[in-house]
Amino acid sequence: xxxxxELYQEIILDHYRHPRGRGELEPPKITxxxxxxxxxxxxxxxxxxxxxxxxxxxxxxxxCSISQASASMLTEAVxxxxxxxxxxxxxxxxxxVKGETEGDxxxxxxxxxxxxxxxxxxxxxxxxxxWHALDEALKHAE
Amino acid sequence: MxxxxxxxxxxxxxxxxxxxxxxxxxxxxxxxxxxxTQKPYAVIEAVSNFWAHHNANVHRGGHGAGAxxxxxxxxxxxxxxxxxxxxxxAEIVFTRGTTEAINLVASSWGETFVQTGDEIIVTEMEHHAxxxxxxxxxxxxxxxxxxxxxxxxxxxxxADLDRLLTKRTRLVAVSHVSNVLGTVNPVVEICQxxxxxxxxxxxxxxQSVAHMPLDVQAIDCDFLAFSGHKAYGPxxxxxxxxxxxxxxxxxxxxxxxxxxxxxxxxxxxxxxPPAKFEAGTPPIGEAIGLHAALDFIDGIGRDTIEQYxxxxxxxxxxxxxxxxxxxxxxxxxxxxxxxxFTLGEIHPHDIATVLDTHEVxxxxxLHCAHPLGERLGGATARASLAIYNDTHHIxxxxxxxxxxRRLFGLART
Numbered sequence: 001x002x003x004x005x006e007l008y009q010e011i012i013l014d015h016y017r018h019p020r021g022r023g024e025l026e027p028p029k030i031t032x033x034x035x036x037x038x039x040x041x042x043x044x045x046x047x048x049x050x051x052x053x054x055x056x057x058x059x060x061x062x063x064c065s066i067s068q069a070s071a072s073m074l075t076e077a078v079x080x081x082x083x084x085x086x087x088x089x090x091x092x093x094x095x096x097v098k099g100e101t102e103g104d105x106x107x108x109x110x111x112x113x114x115x116x117x118x119x120x121x122x123x124x125x126x127x128x129x130x131w132h133a134l135d136e137a138l139k140h141a142e
Numbered sequence: 143m144x145x146x147x148x149x150x151x152x153x154x155x156x157x158x159x160x161x162x163x164x165x166x167x168x169x170x171x172x173x174x175x176x177x178x179t180q181k182p183y184a185v186i187e188a189v190s191n192f193w194a195h196h197n198a199n200v201h202r203g204g205h206g207a208g209a210x211x212x213x214x215x216x217x218x219x220x221x222x223x224x225x226x227x228x229x230x231x232a233e234i235v236f237t238r239g240t241t242e243a244i245n246l247v248a249s250s251w252g253e254t255f256v257q258t259g260d261e262i263i264v265t266e267m268e269h270h271a272x273x274x275x276x277x278x279x280x281x282x283x284x285x286x287x288x289x290x291x292x293x294x295x296x297x298x299x300x301a302d303l304d305r306l307l308t309k310r311t312r313l314v315a316v317s318h319v320s321n322v323l324g325t326v327n328p329v330v331e332i333c334q335x336x337x338x339x340x341x342x343x344x345x346x347x348x349q350s351v352a353h354m355p356l357d358v359q360a361i362d363c364d365f366l367a368f369s370g371h372k373a374y375g376p377x378x379x380x381x382x383x384x385x386x387x388x389x390x391x392x393x394x395x396x397x398x399x400x401x402x403x404x405x406x407x408x409x410x411x412x413x414x415p416p417a418k419f420e421a422g423t424p425p426i427g428e429a430i431g432l433h434a435a436l437d438f439i440d441g442i443g444r445d446t447i448e449q450y451x452x453x454x455x456x457x458x459x460x461x462x463x464x465x466x467x468x469x470x471x472x473x474x475x476x477x478x479x480x481x482x483f484t485l486g487e488i489h490p491h492d493i494a495t496v497l498d499t500h501e502v503x504x505x506x507x508l509h510c511a512h513p514l515g516e517r518l519g520g521a522t523a524r525a526s527l528a529i530y531n532d533t534h535h536i537x538x539x540x541x542x543x544x545x546x547r548r549l550f551g552l553a554r555t
Contacts, residue, residue, distance in 0.1 A: 003499070004495075004496065004499045004549075007495065008492075008496075008549060013550075013551075037508075037512075038507050038508070039490075039491055039506060039507035039508065039521050040507060040508045040512075040515060040520055040521045041491070041521075062520065063489060063491070064489035064490075064491035064492050065488075065489060065492050065550075066491070066492070067491075120495060122495075123491070123495060126491060
C-alpha cells in the first residue's frame with residue numbers, strides 16, 4: 001500500500017480538491033486542448049506569452065485526480081517562467097513520472113509529488129496530459 | 143447466496159493457467175471480462191498443437207500437412223456454424239474480430255446497397271465498432287444516420303424504433319448486449335421490425351457470445367459478428383455470420399490470394415463465399431483455437447452459464463447497491479454481468495488504480511462508446527463477469543470500493 005500512498009500524496013489530493021490556476025483568460029491568448037480518448041480526460045490551457053515569458057496561465061477541464069492535480073501544479077510552476085524555462089520544466093516532469101530522473105527532485109516543489117506516478121505506468125498519460133498540451137501551446141508562442 | 147446452479151467456478155478456474163500461481167505475477171480478481179476473457183488450457187494447447195505439429199497454409203498445399211491444416215481450419219468453420227445454428231458453414235466468414243466483421247459489411251454490402259438519401263439506424267449505446275463504420279458509410283454515400291436513443295435506465299424502447307423506421311431505412315445495427323450498460327437488447331423483435339420495414343438487421347454479439355445461447359435462425363438477423371477473444375478464444379480471430387443471399391450479392395472486401403476463381407488480364411471471377419471474403423492467409427491457428435473455445439463453452443453448457451452468471455449478476459447488483467455514493471448505470475434487475483458505475487465525485491481512473499492495488503482488475507474510461515459516455519456524463523468504472531468469477535470476487539470488489547471511499551475522504555478511516 002506504500003506505493004498507493006506515494007501516488008495519492010496529500011499534495012496531489014490537495015491540488016485536486018482545491019485546484020490553483022483554474023479558469024479562463026480574456027483574449028489575446030493561446031488556447032490549447034489536451035484530450036485522452038481512452039478515458040475522456042480533458043485539459044484546456046489558456047496562456048498569455050509576452051516578451052518570451054508566460055505572463056498568465058489558466059486551465060479548465062475534467063478528469064481524474066492525477067490529470068487535474070498535475071494541471072493545477074503546472075499553472076503554479078509555469079507562471080512567470082520564460083518559454084525556455086517552461087520547456088525545460090516539461091522535460092523534467094516527463095522524466096520524473098517515467099522514473100527517469102536521477103538526483104534531487106526537491107527543487108521541483110509540489111511537482112515532486114508526481115514522482116509516485118512512476119509505479120503506475122497506466123497513469124503516466126494522466127500526469128502528462130497538461131504538460132503535453134503546454135508543449136503544443138508553446139509552439140504557438142513565438 | 144444459495145447455490146442452486148450446477149457449476150463450480152473454483153473448478154472452472156483450474157482449467158485456466160492465468161489463475162494458477164506464477165512467480166512473476168500477483169494473483170488478481172479478474173473483472174475485466176468485457177474487454178477480454180482469460181484462456182483455458184484447452185485453447186492454448188489447441189493453438190500450440192497446431193503450430194507445433196500441423197502448421198501449413200490452407201487450401202494451397204500439394205502436401206499432406208496442407209490438407210490437414212485445411213481440414214482443421216474448415217472444421218473450425220463448421221463448429222462456428224453449429225454453435226450459432228447457422229444453416230450452413232459457407233455463411234461463416236472468418237475475420238480478425240468483430241470490428242473487421244462489421245467493417246466488412248459496411249464496406250462491401252453498404253457501398254453496394256446504400257444510396258444517397260437512404261437511412262441507417264444505430265443505437266445510442268453502440269460500441270465504436272458498430273458505430274464508426276456506419277458513420278463513415280453514411281458520410282461516403284450521402285445517407286442519413288439515425289440514432290435510436292436509450293431510455294434513462296439504459297434500455298431501447300421498441301416503439302421508438304417504429305418511429306425511426308421508414309421506407310428508406312436499409313439497416314438497423316444493434317448490439318445484443320451493451321458493453322457498458324449490460325442491457326440485453328430484444329434482438330428478435332428488432333429484426334422482425336426491421337424486416338417488416340424492408341430493412342436488414344446486423345447484431346453485434348461481442349458481449350453475448352460467451353454468456354448466453356445464440357441462434358442466428360431464431361434471431362433471424364441478416365448479419366451477426368463476434369470476436370474469439372471475448373469468448374475464451376484467441377485474439378485475431380472473429381466471425382461474421384451473414385445470410386447466404388447477402389454473401390452472394392456482396393462484392394469482395396479485400397482482394398488477393400485465396401479469394402478468386404479466375405484471374406486473366408481481361409477477366410476476374412471471384413471465389414464462392416466464404417472464400418470470397420477471406421483474402422490472404424487467414425488466422426489459421428486462431429481459428430483452431432476458437433474451435434477449442436467453443437467446445438469449452440458448450441462443455442459447460444450455455445444454459446448453465448447463463449443461469450450461473452444471472453445469479454452472480456443478481457448478487458453483484460445487490461452488493462454494489464449497498465455501497466454508499468455508488469451510482470450504477472443500466473437497467474435493473476434483468477441485465478448481463480457488466481456493471482458501469484461511478485462513486486461520488488471520484489474519477490473512475492482513480493477507482494481503477496486503487497482497485498488494482500487491491501488486486502481487483504476492472505476497466506475505467508469511455509469503453510469505446512464516446513456518444514454513450516457523453517449521455518452518461520463522462521467516464522465510468524466497469525466491472526464485468528465471466529464463468530470463472532464467483533461471489534468471493536464480488537466481495538473483494540466491494541471491499542476494495544470501500545477502501546477507495548476511505549482514501550478519497552468519502553468515509554471516515
